[in-house]
Amino acid sequence: MSDLVSDNLNMVFNVSTGGTVHALKDVSFTLKQGELLSVLGPSGCGKTTLLNIIAGFIRPTGGKLELGGEEIDGPGVNRGMVFQQGALFEWLTVAENVAFGLEIKKTDPDVINKKVEEWLEIVGLAGFGHVPTYQLSGGMQQRIALARCLINDPDLILMDEPLGALDALTREKMQSLVLKIWKETGKTIMIITHSVEEALLLGERLFVMAPRPGRLHKEYRLPFAEQGLTQDLRDVKATEEFGETREEILTMIWNMEEEIMGQV
């Protein structure tokens, strides 16, 4: 079992002007394999920092972080990352982008071709393999980033506001896609978002974080992701329970933001 276990994680940045920023304080949680977690919180509460630590891009200043019993030390293929803005390699074509991870592993070219076709099919971009990525729309680029990450078969998928830059319609399609992939692959997924609705839909579990210092404020267990697998997303959103939860969380975040404003 490759569970993600975080134990009293702390992150303190030294700022160039002198002084420190306590970005994460005593963050502890366990994420079981196959769980879908969404993280919500006001701007600057340390969400990206947390994700970067899990991905291994930065080292925490205190605490322990384990994936499948092994301490996380630097980036690794068992954790895939999808960035807010694709971060695609624009000198490569769509297919070459998707194949990047496999090429690194020196996989057999035939296998690569087959898998790339499969994944392009899944994300709905079959036939776009030879197109240069800079010619694609934002939504398409995001789907390629997803395919590029998933083709590597990571245990844990980390997404930092992956759908932030998309329009409402594309966004909804992508949300269904994420749910579909979650169900079909049974991967552990951790998704950061600014949208409360998205957090409710794409979270079996939901962390709400609070700023200054960044910490876990409240945790929810939600039924909507399960429902979204079988129902239309709009129907899920229309249920009374969804509405109530959304209002509750909105008020909570609103209050936090008020508090920050008050402090300044």
Place this chain on the structure above:
Amino acid sequence: MSGYSGFIVGFLFIALIIACICATIYGRKLIRTEKTDAVFGNPTKALGGWHWVVTGVSFILLSWFYFSWDAARAFNPKSANELCQIAKLDYAVNPIRTVFPIDDNYLRGTRLLQREEAQLAGLEGNIDSLGLNDDKKAYALLIIESMRDAMTSLASAENLDAATTQKLAGIEERINTLTDNMADAAFPGAPTAKQIELAENQGHWGDPLNEIPLHPASPRGYKFDAAAKEMRSIARDFGRIRNTNAAFLAQIEEQKSRLKTFNQLTESATGLSDNEISERKDFSKTLTRVLRRIDDGLVFPPTALTGIEAALIALDKEQRNQQGAVSLYASLMMPGGSIDAGASNCSEQGSGRWLPKPSDTIATLARISDPDIGYKGFPLLWYKMKPVSEMIGFIVPDFIVSLVPGEFPRHDESGLTTGNFKTSVYNFATGNFDLFSVPVPAGHVWDSLLRVLAGLFFGIILGVPLGLFMGLSRFCKGFFDPLIELYRPVPPLAWAPLILTIFGINDDGKIFLLFMVAFAIMVISARTGATGTALSKIHAAHSLGASNRQILRRVILPNSLPEILTGIRIAIGVCWGTLVAAEMLAGTTGIGFVENVARKQSDYEIIWTTIIILGLLGLIFDLIMRWVINKVIPWRGKG
């Protein structure tokens, strides 16, 4: 040949005018109809279009044809010869004209009198520093005053000699006769057989050896040539007329003896300071000079020359009249200059002189492009056969000979030496054996090209990796930055004398100099490229399992390509600039060398030829780079 090329130039000139107008009209039409041009600042607008290229190129060529007078030579090859005759008259009349306020503000006599009076006034003001006692001072003042008297006596009409008056009237009459002759259609009569022969055998305008044919060849030419001849004689006679008379000459003699007396006074005086002695010497020297100038007799009474002046003005008017259409043609088609006559030749002055005509320049380029002619015994761009053995000898290091066991053979009792294995190896390593030859490029252009490419090549293969590492590692940046920042700001040419002394004035030194130039540029551009890589891309590659080396090769390098290619483009330009200057400094081949030699010989055509070659090479390089950039980094600006 000359007439033929004139025809081509004329044809080109008109074709270019038509091309320029048509392309401009077409371009204007596109602007009105094309959507992209509706939006100000739309970059696609700047993509250009062949029609504007045609307009620009034909405009430049037209300007060149026009300002270098090539068009004039093509359309009216005889005009220069006629203008030459006109210039001869101008040249002939010049000595008289300078006497009068025609090109000048004052009559010559007025100017002379003003100058001498200023000198005298200066001496008068300075008289106290001579250390003279009252008697002597009065004497000195007397000399100055009598000098004034002599000048006045010249300026007075009463004193003018009757013989001189007569001579002046004779000159006036001759000029007037000449003016009448100029107006006469029959003057100077039919050309003689000798004149016709000279005219026919003198070649054309622009022939290599005589720039402009000297002998008249047209009715107008004969007229001006004859007039110039007569004018030269008039001018000579006028120049001999001196305004003197008996009273004046006596005055001059008296002055001379007074000056002598003054000098003796100075010599016999005792107890003078050094300063006083030198002041006194200056005083008498200045007076002697003034005296000598007055003695020339060039000052006439103010109204004595008015007749000649009027005659000259009338002549000038008439000769302008006789120039007719030629002068209009000259001012329209030969801008920024004129044709001047000297004592024995005519020449172009102004842009026609220093801006060689396109046809001549192309002809020169064609001539020195011939590998048998070349420049200074070396072709511009050709090939030569080079034995392969020599190349092998160059590549194979000589030390392998010493690795072969055994000794070199010694001569035997009969004095002969038999080769052994070791000598064979030695011959091989030094290229001393027979094998076929292969053609390799050679020539001035090739030499320059090779130097630039070699310098660039080493600059790129060493500079790019270093630049990338400097962009990635704090150590590399800190370690190499001072080294590079210390030598980079020095203008490359400032290094040239040092580098050329150390590495020699041939290829080695120049290639090393260019390497230094390209290296710094490549390091900086590669470093900028590397530091400009988005962190998210590197993160993405990391979490896809890429190692540091893979990230360097697959992410940072391609991401830096736009900067690197821009760097190469800049480096090419700077390298050419440095190379040409370095070749001018020292060396025996290369385009810069050609230009430098041509400069020393004032060979404008060769200079322009080298400029054209350099321009074309630069253009070709830039087109290649643009093509490479489009092929290699089509994503640039769209990431």
